Amino acid sequence: MADVSSEQENRVADSFEEILTMLPFIKEASQALREILLANLVMIGEIPSPTFEEDRRVEFIQNRFVEAGLHNASADEMGNALGILPGTTGEQNILVVARVDTVHPLSLDHTITLRPQSATGPGVGDNALGVAVVVTLPILLELLDLELQSNLVLMGASRSLGRGDLEGLRFFLSNTEIPISVGIGVEGFPLGQLSHDSIGMYRGEIVCTVPEEYDWTRFGATGAIVTINEVINQIQEIRLPRRPRSTIVLGSIMGGQAYNTIATNAVLRFEIRTESEQIGEEIFHQMEAIISDVSSQTGADISLDVFARRRPGGIHYRHPLARATRRIMSALDIQPRKSPSTSELSAFIGYDIPAITIGITYGERQNTPEEEIIIEPIFTGLAQLTGVLLAIDRGFCSEN
Amino acid sequence: MKIESWLKSNTFHHSAFWDLNALVEEKQKQDLKISLCIPTLNEEKTIGKEIVIFKSELMQRYPLLDEIAVIDSDSSDQTREVASAFGAQVFLSKDILKKYGEKRGKGENLWKAIYQLEGDILVYIDADIKNIHPRFVYGLVAPLIYRPEIHYVKAFYDRPLASSQGSRPSGGGRVTEILIRPLFSLFFPELTALIQPLSGEYAVRRQVLDKIPFPIGYGVETSHLIDVYHRWGLQAIAQTDLDRRVHRNQHTRDLGKMAFGILQTFLKRVEALGILSNLPELSTTLRQFQVNNNLFEEIPLKIIEEERPPMIEIPEYRKKFAHA
Numbered sequence: 106m107a108d109v110s111s112e113q114e115n116r117v118a119d120s121f122e123e124i125l126t127m128l129p130f131i132k133e134a135s136q137a138l139r140e141i142l143l144a145n146l147v148m149i150g151e152i153p154s155p156t157f158e159e160d161r162r163v164e165f166i167q168n169r170f171v172e173a174g175l176h177n178a179s180a181d182e183m184g185n186a187l188g189i190l191p192g193t194t195g196e197q198n199i200l201v202v203a204r205v206d207t208v209h210p211l212s213l214d215h216t217i218t219l220r221p222q223s224a225t226g227p228g229v230g231d232n233a234l235g236v237a238v239v240v241t242l243p244i245l246l247e248l249l250d251l252e253l254q255s256n257l258v259l260m261g262a263s264r265s266l267g268r269g270d271l272e273g274l275r276f277f278l279s280n281t282e283i284p285i286s287v288g289i290g291v292e293g294f295p296l297g298q299l300s301h302d303s304i305g306m307y308r309g310e311i312v313c314t315v316p317e318e319y320d321w322t323r324f325g326a327t328g329a330i331v332t333i334n335e336v337i338n339q340i341q342e343i344r345l346p347r348r349p350r351s352t353i354v355l356g357s358i359m360g361g362q363a364y365n366t367i368a369t370n371a372v373l374r375f376e377i378r379t380e381s382e383q384i385g386e387e388i389f390h391q392m393e394a395i396i397s398d399v400s401s402q403t404g405a406d407i408s409l410d411v412f413a414r415r416r417p418g419g420i421h422y423r424h425p426l427a428r429a430t431r432r433i434m435s436a437l438d439i440q441p442r443k444s445p446s447t448s449e450l451s452a453f454i455g456y457d458i459p460a461i462t463i464g465i466t467y468g469e470r471q472n473t474p475e476e477e478i479i480i481e482p483i484f485t486g487l488a489q490l491t492g493v494l495l496a497i498d499r500g501f502c503s504e505n
Numbered sequence: 506m507k508i509e510s511w512l513k514s515n516t517f518h519h520s521a522f523w524d525l526n527a528l529v530e531e532k533q534k535q536d537l538k539i540s541l542c543i544p545t546l547n548e549e550k551t552i553g554k555e556i557v558i559f560k561s562e563l564m565q566r567y568p569l570l571d572e573i574a575v576i577d578s579d580s581s582d583q584t585r586e587v588a589s590a591f592g593a594q595v596f597l598s599k600d601i602l603k604k605y606g607e608k609r610g611k612g613e614n615l616w617k618a619i620y621q622l623e624g625d626i627l628v629y630i631d632a633d634i635k636n637i638h639p640r641f642v643y644g645l646v647a648p649l650i651y652r653p654e655i656h657y658v659k660a661f662y663d664r665p666l667a668s669s670q671g672s673r674p675s676g677g678g679r680v681t682e683i684l685i686r687p688l689f690s691l692f693f694p695e696l697t698a699l700i701q702p703l704s705g706e707y708a709v710r711r712q713v714l715d716k717i718p719f720p721i722g723y724g725v726e727t728s729h730l731i732d733v734y735h736r737w738g739l740q741a742i743a744q745t746d747l748d749r750r751v752h753r754n755q756h757t758r759d760l761g762k763m764a765f766g767i768l769q770t771f772l773k774r775v776e777a778l779g780i781l782s783n784l785p786e787l788s789t790t791l792r793q794f795q796v797n798n799n800l801f802e803e804i805p806l807k808i809i810e811e812e813r814p815p816m817i818e819i820p821e822y823r824k825k826f827a828h829a
């Protein structure tokens with residue numbers, strides 16, 4: 106990565122300071138949106154939205170986009186809600202995206218309880234808050250009397266989690282005619298999270314089924330569990346390099362029916378994580394080889410299904426976007442936090458778009474029905490997001 | 506038939522009123538003031554949400570409401586703190602019209618609201634609604650704004666099941682179906698057209714509200730319907746389908762208490778209107794039973810449905826609203 110010249114750095118710092126001095130004011134002013142934001146939070150959060158069944162939540166967001174007067178407010182065929190807030194010059198297009206799907210089933214009671222300091226309920230932080238912030242953003246900018254030069258593309262992304270595998274965002278990025286300059290993923294929590302690079306990942310499952318007409322006298326007649334055990338043993342033999350860092354996580358296993366019947370099926374779920382795309386491919390091919398090996402030895406039917414694949418990549422720690430975001434965080438006294446990110450980032454990486462994901466407030470019990478977020482830091486989170494938008498808009502976040 | 510045409514002309518679905526810009530415009534043209542009253546007793550879990558949603562959607566985004574007030578029956582939880590933290594006006598019921606003493610019950614709070622709040626239209630919404638949404642207010646207020654001859658709009662909740670049949674049973678709760686509907690069928694057949702006569706959500710014009718008496722407890726809704734019907738006729742009443750309401754579920758024992766209170770009120774009203782006469786002195790004790798180690802035990806419970814007079818009879822009220 107090219108080093109920024111010191112002369113440039115100074116010029117940048119000078120006017121970037123202005124943004125930093127605006128932050129406390131933005132935080133204070135955004136308090137006026139407390140009710141509007143919380144109302145959006147509650148109304149969005151109370152519409153169940155499991156992956157692949159996001160349509161009702163998307164419809165709500167779309168209505169909000171229409172009410173805010175966004176251009177092209179619509180839902181695309183992948184079920185993403187989209188709208189554009191045009192900038193004065195439109196030189197850059199900034200995509201601000203929050204995923205709309207959750208891990209909670211339709212049948213779960215999605216009631217949110219609101220107290221003066223906190224909000225509680227399934228998905229309230231992940232990611233009803235992120236969506237509420239995206240939906241409230243046009244009102245915030247209007248309130249602050251901030252006109253961006255860049256076009257702001259706002260998006261509620263469908264099919265992000267699990268088997269959805271960011272399908273919504275990927276679809277948009279691969280089909281849109283708008284050249285996206287920068288991406289910002291908004292997550293409800295934690296505030297202080299800053300993801301800008303991502304390790305590569307393959308996520309999938311190995312399914313072993315023993316045919317009904319199985320010849321029980323053959324080797325391996327102990328059934329699907331023992332067969333999958335053999336697969337596991339061989340996977341563990343795969344040599345992983347120290348650098349670039351790579352691991353294979355065996356995350357879950359299921360199989361069999363009872364104490365005394367030979368198992369006819371078994372499922373192993375795994376994830377390969379690696380900093381190198383090439384090593385990821387190699388590991389994957391080795392797993393394929395193991396499977397065809399064990400399969401031919403035992404006669405069992407073994408399949409390898411990868412349903413999520415992420416390229417490693419992202420922007421460097423010293424990229425101006427990452428640096429600007431860190432400076433904004435520190436100006437707002439936000440403590441940086443490490444958190445495992447299931448973020449939108451990897452979709453941006455796939456299209457070589459510089460991007461970050463950030464959080465809005467603090468919370469706990471993520472992905473449980475008692476998920477909880479704290480209200481007060483939300484306004485810091487809003488100031489952070491606005492600051493980052495301004496920094497991008499005024500050109501402080503691009504490498505050249 | 507009367508009921509049939511009433512169902513056609515005076516039964517609405519909230520979706521007919523989605524255009525809040527148009528609604529607010531019409532409200533402003535008529536120079537109407539609208540007040541929301543939420544009666545509370547230990548509702549800290551739901552009250553915050555109700556206030557935030559109504560304030561955001563119906564005051565800040567669309568100025569349909571002019572005030573939001575919580576009238577509280579001395580809650581022992583954080584109800585009042587939560588409500589004021591989110592910017593509602595909060596009153597203790599017993600502090601309003603102090604001179605007239607303090608009685609316990611939801612109806613008491615609704616009555617005091619007529620004095621305390623300023624609106625030409627008052628909307629009452631229970632505080633125990635889990636799936637609160639702006640439609641609960643605009644769906645009830647809109648018929649009053651668009652139709653001057655309507656004075657009293659009542660909520661009902663009817664979410665179609667995913668069924669292919671053309672007809673399905675519609676109904677209120679258990680107390681409605683086994684007590685109110687049979688009683689109305691006997692004495693006021695036209696009132697049976699109200700799908701949920703007991704729902705706690707309704708919007709009313711002040712000039713009607715201040716002329717009817719208020720039972721302080723469970724009978725208040727039944728009593729209202731009888732009085733409004735008797736004085737202004739069925740055409741003054743309307744109902745709006747608000748789809749679905751999620752709230753806590755009552756035990757049969759509690760439904761018994763409710764039914765007992767309502768029945769007292771009902772009998773009082775039919776007597777006052779001269780429909781029944783020579784009623785004996787009625788007991789105010791509800792007798793319920795429980796079994797303990799094979800022994801039956803009586804649990805007597807005193808439920809007195811007192812009544813507040815029409816607000817217009819209160820001199821302080823006439824003074825405060827002298828212009829009206």
Ligand SMILES: Nc1nc2c(ncn2[C@@H]2O[C@H](COP(=O)(O)OP(=O)(O)OP(=O)(O)O)[C@@H](O)[C@H]2O)c(=O)[nH]1
Binds near residue numbers: 630
């Ligand atoms: N029961 C009761 N409710 C009160 C009182 N004062 C205010 N309320 C409020 O009146 C509303 C209705 O009370 P509920 O107890 O729900 O009575 P209901 O709606 O007839 O019965 P449910 O079927 O339980 O909803 C709620 O918002 C209560 O918080 C009171 O003294 N007693």
Ligand SMILES: [Mg+2]
Binds near residue numbers: 631633752
């Ligand atoms: Mg109730």
